[in-house]
Amino acid sequence: MRDWNRLRERYLRDETPTRLGNIASNMARIRSFCRNMANRDAAIGIFQENKYFLEWAGTDTNTDIETVTELLELQRQLTRWQTHWAEIWDNPEEKQKVADRSQFWADRILQLSGLL
Numbered sequence: 116m117r118d119w120n121r122l123r124e125r126y127l128r129d130e131t132p133t134r135l136g137n138i139a140s141n142m143a144r145i146r147s148f149c150r151n152m153a154n155r156d157a158a159i160g161i162f163q164e165n166k167y168f169l170e171w172a173g174t175d176t177n178t179d180i181e182t183v184t185e186l187l188e189l190q191r192q193l194t195r196w197q198t199h200w201a202e203i204w205d206n207p208e209e210k211q212k213v214a215d216r217s218q219f220w221a222d223r224i225l226q227l228s229g230l231l
Contacts (some may be wrong), residue, residue, distance in 0.1 A: 119167060126171055134172045135182075135228035138189075141165040142221035149214035155204050162197040166190055182227050189220055 141161050148154035148161065149228060169190040173183050196203060196213055203209045225231060 117164075122164075123167070123171055126168060126191050127230050131175055132228045132230050133174065134168065134175070135224050136230050138165055138172065139221045139225040139228065141168065142189075142224065144215045146214045146221065147194075147219040149210050149217070155200075159197060159200055162193045166193050166197075169193070185223065185227060189224070192216070192220070203222075 126137070128138070141164060145158055145161055145165075148158040169186045171185045172178060173190075178186075203213055
């Protein structure tokens, strides 16, 4: 089991743009995981990790309201995917939708980070 407190401490050491970049990177990983049948369970772990990252990033006082709103929307999306992952995984069309939407979110969060 992951030590979420330790991960939180490490995550919060980074500046906001880097934190958002980590979220974007995880979203790109979800897209990649959707392409390989062996990655079903790995994707679930990334959903959970990213939900924590989103929560921690959203509580940062340097994060503007527009970004916080988008982070909350992504957090809700990840929760929906995680809840229905078995059904999504077994449906190639739905899995492709997750892959496409994950790439959208990766691009959007990276744009919000200002790292581009």
